Amino acid sequence: MSNSKFRKDRTPLYLKVAEVLRQRILRKVWQAGEFLPTVNELMEEFQVARVTVREAVKILESEGLVDPRRGRGTVVLAHKSPTRPLHVVTSLSELVDVYRGDVPDLVSLEDRVTELPEGVSTGTSVGEYHMLKRMHSRDGQRYCVITLYLAKAIFDKHEQEFRTSLALPVLFDDPDIDISIARQRLLVSKCDMETAMHLDIPLGEPVAEVRRILCDSNENILYVADVIYRGDYIQLDMNLLA
Amino acid sequence: MSNSKFRKDRTPLYLKVAEVLRQRILRKVWQAGEFLPTVNELMEEFQVARVTVREAVKILESEGLVDPRRGRGTVVLAHKSPTRPLHVVTSLSELVDVYRGDVPDLVSLEDRVTELPEGVSTGTSVGEYHMLKRMHSRDGQRYCVITLYLAKAIFDKHEQEFRTSLALPVLFDDPDIDISIARQRLLVSKCDMETAMHLDIPLGEPVAEVRRILCDSNENILYVADVIYRGDYIQLDMNLLA
DNA sequence: ACCCAAAGTCCTATATATAGGACTAATGTG
DNA sequence: CACATTAGTCCTATATATAGGACTTTGGGT
Incomplete structure (x- = not known):
């Protein structure tokens, strides 16, 4: 060599x-x-x-x-085999199920009204969104930082629930909310400084950056989530014949 | 801060x-x-x-x-915006199409008969496989190292083609080959020493490890591909409502 | 007890990383 | 031209990284 x-x-x-x-x-x-x-x-x-x-x-x-x-x-020495407990799934109903079964600890990082971030390439902004930035952990293991943007009207309707639990099941269970477009993108990148500190991992460590966008039938953007997962915490399984 | x-x-x-x-x-x-x-x-x-x-x-x-x-x-200074030209797709026909339109430079690294690697969790081994390990590049940019395992009988049938072009289109175009199971897994990890040298990137750099498995209707494993992509070369777009 | 293998320690030495501070050189602006 | 701003250079100093080599200590096996 x-x-x-x-x-x-x-x-x-x-x-x-x-x-x-x-x-x-x-x-x-x-x-x-x-x-x-x-x-x-x-x-x-x-x-x-x-x-x-x-x-x-x-x-x-x-x-x-x-x-x-x-x-x-x-x-x-014997050591715990790396497990990648979190499956990033590729359908919305599965995603909601995964989230239903997931009860992570949530630490609020930011919570305010704002506009959508730049670079959202699907759908049309409704103007004002409520932004919730949080860190998730399970069993003391921090595994992702998520930044949610919820259309303000929707946020106001379920404010308490959005604040205390995961957003997608709340969204999915509202019969007035019609989701016609649901897209997700995953990028592999290096952890930035701020996220590294939240997740207690080194700067530059491999992470998955996931962006999810949900729109209604008029292509209005209801929900955007930017999630940064520790790379070693997730896996993505796909059936290529589905 | x-x-x-x-x-x-x-x-x-x-x-x-x-x-x-x-x-x-x-x-x-x-x-x-x-x-x-x-x-x-x-x-x-x-x-x-x-x-x-x-x-x-x-x-x-x-x-x-x-x-x-x-x-x-x-x-x-002005700099080329990072593009992630390679889309890792989530259906087999799309994958084959992507591969058809892709004419990378192939550098052979290894080429021999072997058994399947450990950890292939879907399907049944047919015993002997022909292993081709290659590095792909486009426009002088090395972007992945791929290790293919093709069932020996299939390899022997299209030996010349498998050696000189991408495997999936060859496989897909053979009318005698019936693919009933096609799965793909993506992991985010740190680049190992050997791959780092092939791709000319630093040890520990974020990469995507992708494993693809294709089986016939008897669950015999026809094809396994272990691909390590530079993390910054790929993106994965998913329609959550498909 | 003796021998061998392997980690641990110590020595000398050079290169690199990091720090604080002061002074110099280059570039705009009025 | 004078002045203000900013990168560049130089100085002293300590800490860390890396090297090669020799000797010591420890743990098994015979």
């Missing part, structure tokens, strides 16, 4: 060695109880100094992934 | 300042021709030293995003 690229950017080498080893551990290249290659072998593989390898191993140790044992080697 | 989190991990500060500023520029917080905050203002905002800010600006300059002018300030 040529390591010329490995050395090219300015991220410290020990952070990169740690990342490579972490991915291998999480992908089960080594089972719990097995030993990492020795420090000398890793020095050879990555073409780095002993201190660089040891610094990387120290990071993995602090994450509970390995236990270095003098005279023996560095043993891989 | 509290910067306690900003300082917390061991990535060099100037790399992080550069990332924050880069995102702002790409998200059009400043238009081309506008000025970044002064060095003093950035020092204040991020609570870092002058040299740290200047190092960050130097990186952005090397990327052609800014032009620092002594006595004036640092002007934001």
